[in-house]
Amino acid sequence: MNAQMPSKVSLPGVKQVIAVASGKGGVGKSTVAANLAMALHISGHAVGLMDADIYGPSVPIMFGLGMVDPKTTVFPIEKYGIRLMSMGFLVDVNQAVIWRGPKVAQAVQSFLTQIDWGQLDYLIIDLPPGTGDAQLTLSQSAPLTGAVVVTTPGEVSLIDARKGVKMFGEVRVPILGIVENMSYFEDATGTKTPIFGVGGGARLAQESDVAFLGELPIDPRVAQCCDQGEPIVRKYPDAAIARSYMALAKTVADAANKPTATALPFLQL
Ligand SMILES: Nc1ncnc2c1ncn2[C@@H]1O[C@H](COP(=O)(O)OP(=O)(O)OP(=O)(O)O)[C@@H](O)[C@H]1O
Ligand SMILES: [Mg+2]
Numbered sequence: 001m002n003a004q005m006p007s008k009v010s011l012p013g014v015k016q017v018i019a020v021a022s023g024k025g026g027v028g029k030s031t032v033a034a035n036l037a038m039a040l041h042i043s044g045h046a047v048g049l050m051d052a053d054i055y056g057p058s059v060p061i062m063f064g065l066g067m068v069d070p071k072t073t074v075f076p077i078e079k080y081g082i083r084l085m086s087m088g089f090l091v092d093v094n095q096a097v098i099w100r101g102p103k104v105a106q107a108v109q110s111f112l113t114q115i116d117w118g119q120l121d122y123l124i125i126d127l128p129p130g131t132g133d134a135q136l137t138l139s140q141s142a143p144l145t146g147a148v149v150v151t152t153p154g155e156v157s158l159i160d161a162r163k164g165v166k167m168f169g170e171v172r173v174p175i176l177g178i179v180e181n182m183s184y185f186e187d188a189t190g191t192k193t194p195i196f197g198v199g200g201g202a203r204l205a206q207e208s209d210v211a212f213l214g215e216l217p218i219d220p221r222v223a224q225c226c227d228q229g230e231p232i233v234r235k236y237p238d239a240a241i242a243r244s245y246m247a248l249a250k251t252v253a254d255a256a257n258k259p260t261a262t263a264l265p266f267l268q269l
Pocket of ligand 1: 022024025026027028029030031032053056058128129181182216217218219220221222223224226241
């Protein structure tokens with residue numbers, strides 16, 4: 001861990017900065033971040049999405065974009081009305097990025113400081129998995145309104161999500177809430193089958209004394225839409241999960257705009 005505290009970046013044109021995080025990889029952070037950003041935009045807000053996953057950026061693929069020439073491109077890049085920034089615009093995602101910690105932190109800092117995000121209601125930050133240096137640096141240096149922690153219902157994911165909750169508590173970033181992804185599969189008859197366990201996200205929220213933001217179903221079209229470069233909330237707005245993302249966006253926006261958001265009790269687990 002860095003002994004030095006990174007200095008807080010100021011983003012005067014950005015009203016709310018929200019990190020989407022989880023302790024564990026592959027639980028759906030990037031999908032939640034992309035669809036949350038899209039849902040907020042559809043709801044009429046000015047939105048940016050910053051991909052802080054330097055080693056495994058997913059924003060370009062999820063928005064149907066690739067590498068660009070930085071000499072001729074103005075960042076952030078706008079797609080579907082959302083302002084985007086990702087390492088994947090600058091380096092080939094198939095080439096392993098072998099940067100060490102400080103350089104990663106520098107890249108993330110420069111996304112915040114050297115890019116003109118303009119006036120935004122919400123800047124959503126897609127964090128890499130885990131609770132290491134990269135997450136810590138960003139949590140300390142970005143002017144975060146709060147964090148949304150994503151988990152799946154299974155115990156392993158919950159253990160890691162708990163670490164995520166604890167990390168934000170340590171750096172005094174309020175948790176806006178916990179969202180449980182891949183909660184169940186709903187078939188054509190409306191029968192809901194839990195695949196990865198039941199109620200873990202709600203339990204974690206309760207034991208951590210933070211809001212539970214809801215459950216998101218499993219929908220194979222989520223992955224298809226990601227691969228095809230259009231978030232499901234835009235491509236299939238009538239899908240149950242799209243409606244869940246819209247509801248999530250409203251709950252997150254309400255939590256972020258509560259005057260007490262920055263005065264939430266910090267977690268001491
Ligand atoms: N609700 C869902 N239903 C079906 N598939 C989903 C759902 N949410 C996410 N996925 C799929 O699960 C995979 C992992 O999702 P995603 O990349 O968003 O996770 P992540 O937490 O960002 O992963 P990483 O830790 O690698 O950054 C992707 O293929 C995504 O399309
Ligand atoms: Mg991701």
